[in-house]
Amino acid sequence: MMIVRHAELKDLQDIYLLAEKSGVGFTSLPANIDILSKRIIRTQKTLAGEVPESEQGYLFVLEDFMSQRVVGLSAIEVSVGLTSPFYSYRMGKQVHASDELNVYKTLDTLFLTNDLTGVSELCSLIIDPTFRVNSNGKFLSKIRFLFIAAFRHLFKQKLIAEMRGYSTEDGISPFWNALGHHFFKMDFATADYLSGIGQKSFIAELMPRFPIYIDLLPESAKNVIGQVHQQTLPAFKLLQLEGLEYCGYVDIFDGGPTLQADIKNLKAIQNCQQVQIKIEAQNNQKGNQAFMVANDHYENYKALLVSHDGNERFLKLTPEQAQILNVKLGDQVRILALHTQEKS
Template sequence: MMLIRPVRLGDVADILLLSGKTGIGLTSLPKDEAHLRRRIERSIATWNGHLDRSEQGYLFVLEDVSQQKVVGVSALEVAVGLSEPWYNFRLGTLVHASKSLNIYKPVPTLFLSNDHTGYSELCTLFLDPDYRHSRNGQLLSKVRFLFMAAFRDRFSPKVIAEMRGVSDDNGHSPFWDSLGQHFFGMEFAEADRLTGMGQKSFIAELMPKHPLYTDLLSPQARAVIGEVHPQTAPARSLLETEGLRYQGYVDIFDAGPTLEGEVDQLRAVKESQLIPATIASRESSQEDAFYLVANEKYADFRAALVMGPADIEHLTLDPHTAETLGIASGAAIRVVPLFPQSGQSVITRQLSQASEL
């Protein structure tokens, strides 16, 4: 059985192993034990109510219960940019015009922006490559929507997700090579590492504040603006099926897109329901659908995938699942279909490898 739960200090060794598999570009999960330990401690302090809103962040783990092993992580930041500036580029347009020469030329630009300050953030999604099957990626990603739906007052009205941009296996980013390296004087991998460790002040110190003309970038750099790394494409599709959209904001290092949306309008938030738990054994059916099911316990949150009939009110939990989730008969559980009801088979195939953000 695969279980979603809050992170624990004892998970640091497993998460360190996971961080070694991420490669370059996933800045929020660096391979640094001290940093990961601090991240875990911050998450625990958030759940315990010991941090200001500007410092709060939740880290979830996906545990293979039979192996007692953490095989994936995902996270939620409550409000970004309140303690450290939050930077990205906003795509814009400047018009160069001369009436006497009869020239009117719109020019695409990049503006350094803090527009998403205060938004909640979906982040730090990574699944062990050996577990990229059986809808584990969807569970790991979408459980965050269920948590926001259950504890709505703890999050901002709007949420963002920064997607990993295009870079190769050697850590070369076309966008960075054409733009960032001229201002930062370091390799992309090093800048990536520093931001992942929370060292972001150098961005404000070194990045130009005036608009940048994209026409001056290399063709390779222009081509990747707003594009995602191939390993991140399924994660982008998953978030877009839930209602997040690209609105013209990109990462300042690799130009990966930022998706955004209103929390209350996200599919899994709107469609989630509270129903009383029914605990009983049942035979599976070919007509069964997948449901994301969670208890309503803030400090002892648990979630898993459950198969059940199309009528959500007839959903039952087998005794083992109920016990693992800490759910008693008749207790309130939050349930949502794993996929939108239309086009489920197509979405299932498209998102089978969603595993990284």
């Protein structure tokens, strides 16, 4: 059985091992024990109402109930860019025209912006390769929507997700080598790591403030703008299916796309529901759908996967499941189908 809950300091070593496995390009989860510890503490302080909006964030863990080992992570930032700038490249156009020469040419550009300041962000999704089975990754990703639905007032109108961009197996980013490397004189892994641990001032100090003409970049870089890392492709497709869209913003390091949506328009927000529970010693129903079920306890948030007929007005839980969720007969829980129906 897999459980999602808030991260705690007891999880630190498992989280560090996950960060080590994440590889180059996973900016929001650096393999730094001090940074990771502070990330967990920030989650606990957010839950206790002890930090301002600019520092609020939630880190969730996927725990294997049998081994009590943390095997995955996902997170939500409440409002990005309020303490340190949140940078993106915005895809744009520049028109060059001359009536005298009868020339009219439209050129694609990249422009450094802080347009996405103040929005909520989905981030830090990672799962141990051994546990990328039985829809564990989908569960860990989508549970954030169920949490947002339960505590909608805590988040902003717009939600974004920066997707990891293309890099080679040995951690080489064609986009970085063609662009950022010329201004920073450091490799992609180093720049990515410094950004991940909060040392972002060098971005503002060294990045060009004028539009960058994409046509001047080599083909290797142009071809990966807006492209997703192979390991991130399943998460990218899942978020698109839920209603997030690519609107022309890309990461300044690897050129990966940023997805965005109004929270109210997300399928998960619209389709989740609250139902009462029944407790039965065994749940032998067959042919049911997989549903995420969460207890809506803010500080002691727990979620797991159960079988359920979406047409029923109540949810059957075993005594063990009810105990894990800390709910009793007649309590309400929030549920959402794990598998989103694709458009026909």
